[in-house]
């Protein structure tokens with residue numbers, strides 16, 4: 001982390017500093033010794049499967065949940081002792097179920113502006129936020145009549161009402177279709193372009209890979225690794241996965257093909273994780289022809305964050 005700061009020079013101003021964070025629920029160590037640093041102006045992702053401890057971590061950083069142990073500083077404030085002050089400088093995305101269905105989009109934004117006691121022209125601010133989240137035409141629509149994606153965008157607009165330095169988004173794209181997800185990513189990038197820091201949780205590795213400047217991979221309450229998506233992927237000994245459907249039985253030889261570091265099978269579908277795509281494919285072709293086996297649907301997938309997760313945990317993010 002310090003290395004990254006050095007590389008970034010003056011830009012790398014710490015905005016969140018977490019040390020030794022722990023939280024237990026009965027026998028469950030939901031957060032089990034987390035250290036993290038988030039820099040100003042980055043989109044920082046916490047990636048992990050269900051139950052990894054992402055939400056619990058986020059809620060402690062937001063000052064909503066009390067840690068059992070550890071220190072959290074956000075923009076110079078202690079998130080435990082100064083949680084009241086913290087509220088003025090952070091924006092937290094609410095679950096859309098917490099919105100008032102019978103209010104219009106504009107009324108909802110106006111209500112939140114008032115609750116925050118935001119100064120300046122309220123109307124202007126509401127319109128600017130609607131514009132930013134592409135809901136300008138929906139201002140008078142009831143919240144209950146918005147689509148899932150539109151409700152998510154509204155909940156993000158609400159998180160921006162108090163002009164926060166740091167914005168927290170908990171699984172902002174869960175349940176959205178691919179297009180709505182992409183629109184939301186665009187919005188998150190825009191929030192960064194305004195100079196804000198975004199911290200989000202996700203269990204979609206492609207979201208972390210495409211959107212986040214840096215990613216902390218979490219499992220069982222711990223951070224396994226934290227870096228830029230590219231550095232995480234480059235640090236792997238595996239550089240691709242070869243996917244192929246095998247008609248027949250090439251058994252016995254796949255593990256020994258050149259470059260292969262792991263084999264998974266499901267019926268005739270085979271996934272070969274390899275450190276040398278070319279040698280693996282040549283070997284695979286040779287093996288298939290020697291044994292009179294037919295190969296179909298040969299595809300090569302570059303290594304991604306899923307492979308990073310597998311290499312640290314030995315299992316898939318989706319398990």
Ligand SMILES: Nc1ncnc2c1ncn2[C@@H]1O[C@H](COP(=O)(O)OP(=O)(O)OP(=O)(O)O)[C@@H](O)[C@H]1O
Pocket residue numbers: 025028029030048049050051052053054055056057203
């Ligand atoms: N209020 C609570 N009481 C008891 N156990 C809890 C509570 N909140 C979370 N847990 C447990 O703590 C662990 C971490 O949960 P958390 O919600 O932080 O994970 P997550 O990574 O955000 O998962 P998801 O992706 O499903 O939201 C889980 O085992 C969960 O069951």
